[in-house]
Amino acid sequence: MNWFLGVLASLLFFAGLWLGWRYFRLRRAVDVFSRCVRRAAESAPPAELPLDVAGIEELSNAVGHLTATFNLRLSAVEAERAKLAGVLDRMTDGVLIVDENGRVTFLNPAAKQLFAAPAAVGRTVAEVVRQHQLVETWRHSRETGEAQEESLELPSRRQFLRLVVLPDTQTGGTLLLAQDLTRIRRLETIRRDFISNVSHELRTPLASLKALTETLQEGALSDPKVAPRFLARIETEVDALAQMATELLELTRIESGQVPLEWNAAAPADLLTSAAERMRAQAERAGLSLAVDLAATLPQIHADAARLEQVLVNLIHNAVKFTAPGGSIMLSATEDGGFVRFTVQDTGVGIPEDDLPRIFERFYRVDRSRSGGGTGLGLSIARHIVEAHGGKIWAESVEGQGSTFYFTIPIVR
Numbered sequence: 001m002n003w004f005l006g007v008l009a010s011l012l013f014f015a016g017l018w019l020g021w022r023y024f025r026l027r028r029a030v031d032v033f034s035r036c037v038r039r040a041a042e043s044a045p046p047a048e049l050p051l052d053v054a055g056i057e058e059l060s061n062a063v064g065h066l067t068a069t070f071n072l073r074l075s076a077v078e079a080e081r082a083k084l085a086g087v088l089d090r091m092t093d094g095v096l097i098v099d100e101n102g103r104v105t106f107l108n109p110a111a112k113q114l115f116a117a118p119a120a121v122g123r124t125v126a127e128v129v130r131q132h133q134l135v136e137t138w139r140h141s142r143e144t145g146e147a148q149e150e151s152l153e154l155p156s157r158r159q160f161l162r163l164v165v166l167p168d169t170q171t172g173g174t175l176l177l178a179q180d181l182t183r184i185r186r187l188e189t190i191r192r193d194f195i196s197n198v199s200h201e202l203r204t205p206l207a208s209l210k211a212l213t214e215t216l217q218e219g220a221l222s223d224p225k226v227a228p229r230f231l232a233r234i235e236t237e238v239d240a241l242a243q244m245a246t247e248l249l250e251l252t253r254i255e256s257g258q259v260p261l262e263w264n265a266a267a268p269a270d271l272l273t274s275a276a277e278r279m280r281a282q283a284e285r286a287g288l289s290l291a292v293d294l295a296a297t298l299p300q301i302h303a304d305a306a307r308l309e310q311v312l313v314n315l316i317h318n319a320v321k322f323t324a325p326g327g328s329i330m331l332s333a334t335e336d337g338g339f340v341r342f343t344v345q346d347t348g349v350g351i352p353e354d355d356l357p358r359i360f361e362r363f364y365r366v367d368r369s370r371s372g373g374g375t376g377l378g379l380s381i382a383r384h385i386v387e388a389h390g391g392k393i394w395a396e397s398v399e400g401q402g403s404t405f406y407f408t409i410p411i412v413r
Helices: 002-042 057-090 109-114 125-129 132-144 182-217 227-255 268-285 305-321 367-372 378-388
Strands: 094-098 104-107 148-154 159-167 174-180 264-266 289-294 301-303 328-336 339-346 393-397 403-410
Touching (some): 094 125, 109 174, 132 148, 132 159, 182 227, 227 378, 264 268, 264 305, 268 289, 268 305, 268 328, 268 339, 301 305, 301 403, 305 339, 305 378, 305 403, 378 403
Parallel strands (some): 289 328
Antiparallel strands (some): 094 174, 264 301, 339 403
C-alpha cells in the first residue's frame, strides 16, 4: 500500500511538473504572439504575423488569415483611393471638402488655381472662397441640409463661376464643386453676336434689293436712264452677298480642317514682296505709301505660300481701308526664336482697346468700320490660316494712332 501511494505521489509530482512546463510554454507563446499582434496593429500595412508559435498554432493560423484578408482589402482600398485622387487631380472643376467646423480638409489643383489658394487646407471656407455670395450659399446649404447652386460673375477677374454645394447630413461636412464657366459664357456671347451680326449683314443688302426691285416693278424698268443705274446697284448688292457666302463657306471649311494646306519651304521676303505688289495700286489710289522693310537674312518657313499671302493681302487691305490719305503702311519680317514674325503696321484710325480681343471673331467689326464695306470675315479667316500653320496672330493699337498686326510662322527645321 505504501508502495502504491509512493508511485501515485511520484506520478502526480511529474504530472504537475509537466503541466507547469506546458503552462509556462503556453504563456510565453501567448506573450510573444500578443507582442506580434500589437506590432502588427501599429504598422501600416500590418506586418506579417508568426504562424508557427508553439502551442497556439490554430490561433496563429486564424489570426494570420485575418491579417492577410485585411491586407488584401486595405490594398484594394488604397488602389481605389489612388484612382479617386488621380481623377480629382485631373478634373477641370474645382472640388473642396469641408468638415463640420467649416474648415477645408481637401481641395484639388483646379480649386487651388480657381480660388488662388495653394495652401488652403485647414482654413475656413470664407478665407478660401473670398466671395460673399458663394459663402452664403454654402452656409444656407449647411443650415437646410439641401443642395444649393449659385452662379456669379466676377467683373474684376473677368470670370463667371458656378458653385454647387452638396451637404453630408451624417457627418455635417459639405462637398463644394466649383465650375469656371467663363469660356462657355464667352462662347454664348460670340454665338449671340454672330447671329446678330449675320442678321445685320444680310438685312441691309436684302432690304436694298427689295427696294430696288419694287422701284423697277413700279415703272423704273422702262426708264432708259434710271433702269441701268438700278440694275448696277442690284448687281453690287448681289456680289456682296455672294462674297459673304463664299467667305463664310471658306471659313467653315478651314475651321473643320477640310482645306488641305500645301506645305513647302517659303521665303518670307518673297511673300511680303508679292503681297505688297498686289496691293500697291490700291494703296496709291487711296493716297498711301506702301513700303517693305526686310532683314538682311531670314530663314525659310514651313508654310502654304498662297494661304499666307492671302493673310498678308487681307491685313494690307484693312490697313488701306482705315488709313486716311497721306498715311503709310509698313510691311516687315524678323526672326523670333523658332519663328518668323510678320508685321503689318499702319498710321490709320486705330482700334479701341475694348474691341482688340474680339476683332478676329466672325463678323465682328467696330462701329466706325461698318461704313467701310467688307464682310467682317477676313480677320477670322486670317486667324484660322495662321493657327493651322502652328503660329499665332494678334494686334496692338492705340485709337487714333494706327494699328500693328503681327503673326508668326514656324521656321523650316
